[in-house]
Amino acid sequence: MQAFFVGPSHIARLVLVDVALGMDTTKAAPSAGWPVRALLSIPSLRNGVVAATLTNPAFTSRLLRGLVADTTAITPARLAMFQRPFVVQRTTASFGEWLRPFITTNEQSLATDRSRYAEIAVPTLVIWGDRDSVTPIEQGRDLAHLLRASSWAELAGVGHIPAIEAPARFNAALLAFLDLNR
Secondary structure, eight states: OOOOOOOGGGOSOEEEESOOOOOOTTSOOOOOOHHHHHHHHSHHHHHHHHHHTTTOHHHHHHHHHTTOSOGGGOOHHHHHHHHGGGGSTTHHHHHHHHHHHHHHOOOOOGGGOGGGGGGOOSOEEEEEETTOSSSOHHHHHHHHHHSTTEEEEEETTOOSOHHHHSHHHHHHHHHHHHTTTO
């Protein structure tokens, strides 16, 4: 298998949508206690927890409703779209592998190194819902100020998933930024 690398020379524009980068350095990151770390370190137990929650179709609606400001955006068609990957082999294990470091570590990463954002030279659109309960809007504004060539699109009344909560406004901001009529 050949590795594929997309370097800076391959990127003409960048769009960041309500990204959860953990850049808020004003407060200590929460750290999971040893029982949680122990549970998540055992793949079979971790997969059981993930199968009962994150990849359980019975809970998809509840999880998504916690991410949006406008719960009417969670339609049956959208629920089905989010649930579709749950039948793919290794989905639960993959979610668990993602979840473990997400919950159990509070280490700094390349994404939390604020100085690196000034290195991004391509035009970047930052789209954010002003009612995002996962990544507060202050973090989005901060990120946009760190970037050298950023545009800011704030979507009023929108939570963490603007593309499904306000598709017309999201698409308008995206298309204006990409200026596909050139």
